[in-house]
Amino acid sequence: MTVAPLTDLPLWPPINLDRDPLVPLDAAERHRFSGPVTRVRLPTDATAWLVTRHADVRRLLRHPDFSADLSRPGFPLLRQLAPGPDNRRGGFIRMDGAEHSRLRRMLTAEFMIKNVRRIEPLIRQTVDRALDELRDAGPPADLVAHFALPVPSMVICHLLGVPYADHDFFQERSRTLIDRDTPPERVQRHVRELRDYLHRLVEAKVAAGDRTDDLLSRLARDRVDTGELAVDELVGMAVLLLIAGHETTANMIGLSTLLLLRHPARYAALRDDPGHADGLVDELLRCLSIVRSGLGRLATADVEIGGQRIRAGEGVIAVISLANRDPGVFDGADEFDPYRQAQQHVAFGFGVHQCIGQPLARAELRIALVELARRFPRLRLTDEAGRLSTRDASVVYGLDALPVAW
Amino acid sequence: MRIRVDRDRCCGSGNCVVTAPEVFDQDDEDGLVLLRFAEPAPDVVDRVRRAVDLCPAGAIRLDAPPPRAG
Numbered sequence: 001m002t003v004a005p006l007t008d009l010p011l012w013p014p015i016n017l018d019r020d021p022l023v024p025l026d027a028a029e030r031h032r033f034s035g036p037v038t039r040v041r042l043p044t045d046a047t048a049w050l051v052t053r054h055a056d057v058r059r060l061l062r063h064p065d066f067s068a069d070l071s072r073p074g075f076p077l078l079r080q081l082a083p084g085p086d087n088r089r090g091g092f093i094r095m096d097g098a099e100h101s102r103l104r105r106m107l108t109a110e111f112m113i114k115n116v117r118r119i120e121p122l123i124r125q126t127v128d129r130a131l132d133e134l135r136d137a138g139p140p141a142d143l144v145a146h147f148a149l150p151v152p153s154m155v156i157c158h159l160l161g162v163p164y165a166d167h168d169f170f171q172e173r174s175r176t177l178i179d180r181d182t183p184p185e186r187v188q189r190h191v192r193e194l195r196d197y198l199h200r201l202v203e204a205k206v207a208a209g210d211r212t213d214d215l216l217s218r219l220a221r222d223r224v225d226t227g228e229l230a231v232d233e234l235v236g237m238a239v240l241l242l243i244a245g246h247e248t249t250a251n252m253i254g255l256s257t258l259l260l261l262r263h264p265a266r267y268a269a270l271r272d273d274p275g276h277a278d279g280l281v282d283e284l285l286r287c288l289s290i291v292r293s294g295l296g297r298l299a300t301a302d303v304e305i306g307g308q309r310i311r312a313g314e315g316v317i318a319v320i321s322l323a324n325r326d327p328g329v330f331d332g333a334d335e336f337d338p339y340r341q342a343q344q345h346v347a348f349g350f351g352v353h354q355c356i357g358q359p360l361a362r363a364e365l366r367i368a369l370v371e372l373a374r375r376f377p378r379l380r381l382t383d384e385a386g387r388l389s390t391r392d393a394s395v396v397y398g399l400d401a402l403p404v405a406w
Numbered sequence: 407m408r409i410r411v412d413r414d415r416c417c418g419s420g421n422c423v424v425t426a427p428e429v430f431d432q433d434d435e436d437g438l439v440l441l442r443f444a445e446p447a448p449d450v451v452d453r454v455r456r457a458v459d460l461c462p463a464g465a466i467r468l469d470a471p472p473p474r475a476g
Contacts, residue, residue: 061462062462062463062464101417104417104418105418105436105437105438107437108417108418108432108436108437108438109418109432109433109434109435109436109437110437111418111420111437112418112420112423112432112437113420113423113424113432114432114434343421343424343425343456343460344459344460348419349462350462351462351463352415352417352462352463353417354417354419354462354463355419356417356418356419358419358420359420359424
């Protein structure tokens with residue numbers, strides 16, 4: 001058997017400075033990576049199998065012989081792990097099996113659909129306030145800074161019981177944590193600072209006599225006080241929810257607005273026919289697939305995926321953006337069609353790690369986009385918007401800014 | 407058709423409740439799947455099938471009815 005030298009393998013994720021923000025991979029990249037299973041080189045010089053078909057991605061992410069634990073040797077890392085003490089305790093997104101479900105299940109009731117419905121008035125209020133601020137800031141104004149980021153950030157702060165006044169602090173650190181270009185030492189420091197901050201907050205909630213009714217207080221009362229959960233674990237869960245709760249939705253709002261402004265009839269329809277917004281949100285999730293570098297897993301046994309034998313100890317990356325444009329599942333997969341059946345997209349992942357906050361994300365996106373279309377019917381990109389700065393090195397893709405006028 | 411749900415596998419993503427709310431619910435206590443009806447009316451079977459397909463944890467099954475005796 002001959003082994004291809006590492007440098008002959010294509011690099012994943014690909015670097016493409018000319019990328020249109022709405023097109024996850026261009027035609028040449030798709031040709032290169034749609035193997036359907038392709039051996040690739042990662043920025044860490046590790047190798048991995050790239051899995052791109054919808055059925056294969058779903059099978060892989062649901063398969064019990066793939067681990068999400070990135071501390072295992074051979075895990076397909078896109079950046080080196082920081083040296084030093086392991087401070088990932090409580091971060092159940094990186095756990096497997098019973099360890100994972102023990103923590104996740106403490107949260108499933110919090111994010112279930114009926115509870116999200118209950119907080120829709122709060123989301124609406126938050127959206128209205130942010131839109132007032134956007135109106136007062138321009139025109140022109142940056143829609144990301146004044147709308148896309150503050151809305152989910154305020155909502156998750158309210159749910160968790162984290163003071164929004166500290167948003168500069170945790171937004172900057174969240175961003176570092178998911179940015180591949182940040183040196184590992186800095187990531188390590190920012191993780192520690194974020195954990196220290198949330199640790200103080202959680203300790204205060206545990207100690208407080210008159211507990212307010214927020215998620216972290218409830219967990220402190222129902223789980224920490226009962227000895228079921230360590231404070232440090234609750235801190236790790238809080239870090240995860242805080243980051244996941246605003247980075248993803250914020251970037252979806254920014255990119256969705258850009259897409260809708262390129263489809264003015266759809267933007268207008270959102271205002272005139274808001275009843276159809278749920279389907280449109282799923283189609284936006286499918287088309288934009290913001291976790292563009294994909295989801296990494298490590299095989300813990302030999303498994304065949306898409307006709308390729310993956311050996312125990314080899315890394316695999318599920319490419320959500322390509323699975324969501326699999327022509328075998330979605331007709332005219334590259335077209336934005338809000339009337340299609342888009343629900344089977346894997347933008348929230350698949351398997352037991354599928355996004356726990358998806359009902360919240362869907363509600364935020366729907367309310368944010370409908371209200372934006374209603375209050376800013378003449379929204380447009382400004383002339384300066386020509387080349388948009390994007391977050392190419394982030395686990396969560398998105399726009400740095402979106403200059404708009406109205 | 408008979409629906410079976412496996413609460414041990416359920417990860418509480420809520421896809422089933424979005425897809426067929428008249429059949430599936432989430433437990434107030436733990437957010438895990440609850441069945442309102444085990445035998446869906448014919449007009450919701452297609453949506454139940456979709457819920458089976460969308461369930462990320464593979465926690466829902468749709469079994470054919472047992473063969474009738476005699």
